Amino acid sequence: xxxxxxxxxxxxxxxxxxxxxxxxxxxxxxxxxxxxxxxxxxxxxxxxxxxxxxxxxxxxxxxxxxxxxxxxxxxxxxxxxxxxxxxxxxxxxxxxxxxxxxxxxxxxxxxxxxxxxxxxxxxxxxxxxxxxxxxxxxxxxxxxxxxxxxxxxxxxxxxxxxxxxxxxxxxxxxxxxx
Amino acid sequence: xxxxxxxxxxxxxxxxxxxxxxxxxxxxxxxxxxxxxxxxxxxxxxxxxxxxxxxxxxx
Numbered sequence: 001x002x003x004x005x006x007x008x009x010x011x012x013x014x015x016x017x018x019x020x021x022x023x024x025x026x027x028x029x030x031x032x033x034x035x036x037x038x039x040x041x042x043x044x045x046x047x048x049x050x051x052x053x054x055x056x057x058x059x060x061x062x063x064x065x066x067x068x069x070x071x072x073x074x075x076x077x078x079x080x081x082x083x084x085x086x087x088x089x090x091x092x093x094x095x096x097x098x099x100x101x102x103x104x105x106x107x108x109x110x111x112x113x114x115x116x117x118x119x120x121x122x123x124x125x126x127x128x129x130x131x132x133x134x135x136x137x138x139x140x141x142x143x144x145x146x147x148x149x150x151x152x153x154x155x156x157x158x159x160x161x162x163x164x165x166x167x168x169x170x171x172x173x174x175x176x177x178x
Numbered sequence: 179x180x181x182x183x184x185x186x187x188x189x190x191x192x193x194x195x196x197x198x199x200x201x202x203x204x205x206x207x208x209x210x211x212x213x214x215x216x217x218x219x220x221x222x223x224x225x226x227x228x229x230x231x232x233x234x235x236x237x
Contacts, residue, residue, distance in 0.1 A: 015230055029230050036229035040188055040208040047229075061233075068210065068233045071184035 002044030003152060004098045005035050006076065008108040009053035009087050011127050016057060016069070024109065024127070031107060031127035034134050036072075042152050048098060049073045050090040051080035091115060095122050103156055105130070123159045132172045133158055133165065182215035189224070 011028035014020050032047075039045045049057065054075050058066050076094035079085035085093065091106065092115055098104045099121035106116045106124040116124040125133075137155045141147070158164055189197070189207050196202075200222035202209055208225040210232060225232045 016233060018234060032230050033228035036208065036225070039229075040206065040225075043188065043191065064236060065233055067182075067184055068236065071186050071210065072229055072233055 002046070002102040003038075003042055003156065004046050004048055004101060004104045006048045006050075006091065006095055006098055006104055006106045007032075007053070007073070008091050008106070008112055009049075009056060010109045010112070011107050012049060012053070012073065013057050013060065016065075017060065027131060028107075028127040031130050034131065035107075038152055038155075041150070044102070045152075047073050048076045048094065050087070050094045051075050051077040052085070052087045052090050056087060088112060088115060095124075103160070105159065118162070120160075123165075125159070129169055129172065133168055136168055183213045185211045187211060 014025035015029040015032050078093045078097045079090040095104050095106050095116045104122045110126050113124050137158045141151050141154045202222050204224050210223045212221045
């Protein structure tokens with residue numbers, strides 16, 4: 001069983017636009033970089049976009065960038081060509097399809113979190129939340145002297161466990177408020 | 179001429195022979211194997227600055 005990362009349009013589009021310097025764009029870029037590092041550690045791990053989002057982001061890139069982009073992000077195409085689905089609503093169906101293959105982390109902006117409900121296989125999270133939990137998990141992982149689990153297993157444990165994730169995100173929220 | 183295709187692979191999944199052929203020296207990480215359509219040459223780019231930088235700059 002693999003681990004899959006499904007991105008909505010906004011984080012990837014903003015991360016790949018060098019002219020956008022907002023916090024969201026910078027955090028999204030860092031989030032994708034970290035997930036790339038995870039991909040290099042985990043044999044069965046892929047980065048996905050819905051067909052609609054992948055097409056639209058491809059169009060913002062030059063030819064060489066397009067080739068590299070298309071080789072990095074796979075297309076989940078369940079709703080391609082299906083009327084009634086747009087670039088935002090299609091992600092719900094794509095997350096469901098990918099969840100048959102294993103755990104899915106859905107990376108979305110805050111305002112899209114409600115579109116993809118969490119389940120035992122699906123965790124919906126913002127780029128900023130992902131980075132916070134990634135760093136916390138990494139620090140904990142480094143403290144373990146006799147490692148029997150891989151980092152991705154520790155990270156997934158933290159992300160999947162509702163109570164643990166909620167506590168950490170509350171801590172993040174409190175830190176931001178200071 | 180532009181790129182024709184790119185395959186993203188883990189260095190850990192490559193054989194010693196493949197790494198030697200493509201000049202990959204790193205032990206782990208991601209490599210983009212780029213095949214150019216100009217003269218059907220293959221080049222391996224070890225991704226050291228992250229995948230976003232690779233998509234945008236090719237490095």
